[in-house]
Amino acid sequence: MMEKNIVSEEIIHIKAPLDEKTVLSLRAGQLVLFDGIFYTARDASHKLLIELIEQGKPLPFDLQGQVIYYVGPTPARPGRVIGSAGPTTSSRMDSFMEPLLQRGLKGTIGKGNRSQEVIDLLKKYKAVHFSNIGGAAALIAKSIKKCEMVAFEDLGTEAIYRMEVKDFFAVVAYDTTGNDLYMEAIKRYGR
Amino acid sequence: MRQIEASTITQTVEKLCIDANYFLGQDVIDALERSLKTEEFCIGQRIIRDILENARIAREELAPLCQDTGFTVVFVELGQEVEIVDGNLKEAITKGVSQGYTKGYLRASIVKDPLKRINTKDNTPPFIHIDAIQGKQLKLTIMCKGSGCENMSRHIMLTPAQGRKEIVDFVVETVVRGGGRPCPPLIVGVGLGGTFEYSAYMAKKSLLRPVSSHHPEPHIKELEEELFEKVNNTGLGPQAWGGRATALAVHVETCPTHIASLPVAVNIECHSHRVKTVTL
Structure with missing residues (x-):
């Protein structure tokens, strides 16, 4: 399955927030083009989200089905929607994952490998992690049409x-x- | 003595910060194009093409190459016959960074204290290395470096008996452990010898060389070539999604060291390699 998806360069369109059928059908190596809504969060905002959860307070947005993009954009120039906006390193958010998955988070996007603990949590809570191209931030910003605090x-x-x-x-x-x-990448291309 | 005004230094650093973040160096573009030719994996090729396209957009639209516009390292070569007037060298550089990051719509990514973590809002302070040289020139080199790759850097104090093989293993292991987090294709900077801190300084300084240039000493050039081959045989490839182009280059710098020591520092740099130099 992976062989086919990776090598064919086939890309499918999916919507965010994610529905259950899509989440269950996706497989590692599949290329996607998202349309829809993301929420952004990285180190400091994750810490605050977890504090709200621990205090039993409401979160600033409903996590059900949502996708969180790990990004800290550059300031937007006047007249532009956003500055440059590529992914930050996903693994720094590993320790924050479970309480968010428990509240319905279905997808995360960042760059680089995650821990075995996160891989197990994604199986347990039926969620998916995506990677996009780190350092292609000016190009990625072109696919962001609106951005509000x-x-x-x-x-x-x-x-x-x-x-x-x-x-x-x-x-x-x-x-x-x-x-x-x-893991598949190293197995396939390592010499 | 030749006099240089502090305000000239500030203006120069301001421009260097902005230029580094918008305009990818031709040496990096050439190295990316070379890696595109040897990349076997079609998605790896797509990633490299996207990185090149990103550089074009950044240049034409004056958008930062990466949202992590980095911490700023400033390497100063100060001629001994230069006198800085109407101000202080470090303050002038710091002001240039502040102005560059503010006027250039660059991200403020520095916190004042590693534990309290309050953002300084203008990306200051920069990290400044000053070297005294002969002459009447002032050379300023700035590196805007993301922390995704900096975080994957490592250091070890090997024993002389461990030698070359352990050096190679440590460098390759560092790249593999980093995986996709430091944004391959990478530039791998290695500092060998010196002291604990000097090896790390050399590793960073090796990144200032034109990408893919070789060390003048044949046995170090050979080491660079071996490391380059081994790193690109890990299978990580662009973004560690698989393929050949894990690194664009491996640069090694060396210096004398103690009879009991073999310090090794590996400073990992991402493909968004932002270095600019001006000589005043």
Whole structure:
């Protein structure tokens, strides 16, 4: 399955927030183009989200079915929707995953490998992690059509934003059955 | 003595910060194009093409190459016959970084204290290395480096008996452990010898060389070539999604060291390699 998806360069369109059927059908190595809504969060905003959960307080947005993009954009020039907006390193958010998955989070997007713990959590809660191209931030910004502040404004670049995206390119890195794009890559191309 | 005004230094650093973040160096573009020719995996080729397209958009639309516009490292070569007037060298550089990051719509990514973690809002302070040289020139080199790759850097104090083989193993292991997190294709900077801290400084300084240039000493050039081949045989490839182009280059710098020591530092740099130099 992976062989076919990776090598064929076939890309499918999917919508965010994610529905269950799509989540279950995706496999590591599948290329996707997202249309829909993402919420952004990275280190500092994750810490605040977890604090709200621990205090039993409501979150600034409903996590059900949602996709979180790990990004801290550059400031937008006047007249532009957003600055440059590529992914940050996913594994720094590993320790924050479970409480968010428990509240219905279905997808995350970032760059680089995640821990075995996260791979197991994605299986348990039936969610998917995607990777997109780190360092292609000016190009990626082209697929972000709207961007508005949702919460934690004083965190600046680390605040939570709601983004509307169109044809946003990513690859499934970890799926609901435990497949791992990064492990497969080394197996396939290592010499 | 030749006099240079502090305000000239500030203006120069401001421009260097902006230029580094918008305009990818031709040496990096050439190295990416070379890697495109040898990449076997079709998705790996697509990633490299997207990185080149990203550089074009950044250049034409004055958009930062990467949202992590980095911490700023400034390497200063200060001629001994230069006098800085109407200000202080470090303050002038710091002001240039502040102005560059603010006027250039670059991200403020520095926190004042590693534990309290409050953002300084203008990406200051920069990290400054000053070297005294002969003459009447002031050379300023700035590197805007993302922390995704910096975080994957490692250091080890090997024993002389461990030698070359352990060096190779440590460098390759560092790249494999980093996986996709430092944004391959990488530029791998290696510092061998010196002291604990000097090896790390050399590893970073090796990244200032034109990408894919070789060390003048044949045995170090040979080491660079071996490391380059081994790193690109790991299978990580662009973004570690698979393929050949794990690194664009491996640069090694060396210096004398103690009879009991073999310090090894590996400074990992991403493909968004932002370095600019001006000589005043």
